[in-house]
Amino acid sequence: MKKKHKFETQDADIDMTPMLDIVFIMLIFFIVTTSFVKEKGLIVNRPDDAQKSNKPSKNVSIRIDANGMIFMNGRQIDLQRVEANIQSFLAENNTDSAVIQADEETKHGIVVAVLDQATKAGLPKLSVLVEKK
Template identity: 70%
Template sequence: MKRKKHTSADDDAQIDMTPMLDIVFIMLIFFIVTTSFVKEKGLEVNRPKDNNSPQKPSKALSIQIDELGQIRMNGRQVDIRRVVANIQTFLAENNTDSAAIQAHEDTEHGTVVEVMNQAKEAGIEKVSVLVKGA
């Protein structure tokens, strides 16, 4: 007698999964397409517009110091002890964060430094110093 070569049943019995996957994907597409999206009922909220642009400063504060140490702010003479109050008044009326100090070349440095300190104390963030010759 001849003996047959014994083969396992697992080798011959394989199932092809491709058609089943095709059917699953077709059903998935069908359900996605036929689904109706219902808008939920509720109150509409009116949100304010987003304004990311910061307000531009209106104008810079101008402070002039002449060779005698006299201080002028926007064309008006000011006492050195009243610089902070005048700057705060200016800031209340104008939106700015910078000041330009125009000093004469013969002005004492202590006066210029005092005006710079008072401007910082009043709330000016950016102070620039310009030296004006005779």
């Protein structure tokens, strides 16, 4: 008679502990050696929540023609009355800027005098535009 050989099955277990240790060590290595790059870009000054309003604010509009005549919001005024007119405009409107539009032929002394009057009236932001013919 033939004898049958009986093979015993052995449980082949793989010990996973050393592999998990290596994985965790590699994970820690990559976390520590990663360099986090701070992106460079422009800094944007956004308005505060307190400055938001539903209606747009009006700017003080001053126009100086070639003859040195000064017009504020469409009506003619004297150089000495610019500050008082701006203050009365500021009492009615909430703004902090003015636009001074001067003709190309206007003498710069008048423009500088108007800028001084606007600064004295309390306007911190002034813009000067020149009309070219």
